[in-house]
Amino acid sequence: MFGYDVQHAVSVVVSDPGADVSLPIWQVPAGVTKIEILEASILTDTTLAAGTANGMEVTLLDGGAAGAGTSVLTNALGGTAAGGTFPAWTAVTPQAWTVSEGTLDAGDWVVLKYDESGTVAMKNIVVWFSYVQGVGA
Secondary structure, three states: OOHHHOOEEEEEEEEOOOOOEEEEEEEOOOOOOEEEEEEEEEEEOOOEOOEOOOEEEEEEEEOOOOOOOOEEOEOOEEOOOOOOOEOOEOOOOOEEEOEOOOEEEOOOEEEEEEEEEOOOOOOEEEEEEEEEEOOOO
C-alpha cells in the first residue's frame, strides 16, 4: 500500500571490466511485484582525460529474468561527442543518468552496459540507484 512512498537505495561496485560487457549487477527481489527506478548515478575512482583515443560509455539496461535483455533504462553517459572526442571523467564525481523507463518486474536484472575505446583503466566504478516497490510502481 505504501510501497511507492518508501525509497530504497542500491550501490554496486564494479572493478574495471577491461573490455566491453553487459554485466548484470542487481536482481529485483522475487518477493515484490514491480519496482521503479527513480534516479541513478555513476562515478569512477580514477580520472580519465577527455580525448579522441580513450573513453567509455555506460548505460543501465533491463536485463529481464535471464540478465540478457537489452531494454534501455537510462540514457548513455560518455561515448563520443560531435567531433569524435570522449568527455572527461573526474574521479569521485557522480554523473547522473536520466531514467527513461525504470519499471522492472520481480526477478529482472539491472544490467550495466559498459563500452570502452582505447585504454581505459578504471580501478572501480560505483553504480547507485534508488527505487520504489509495489504494484503502483
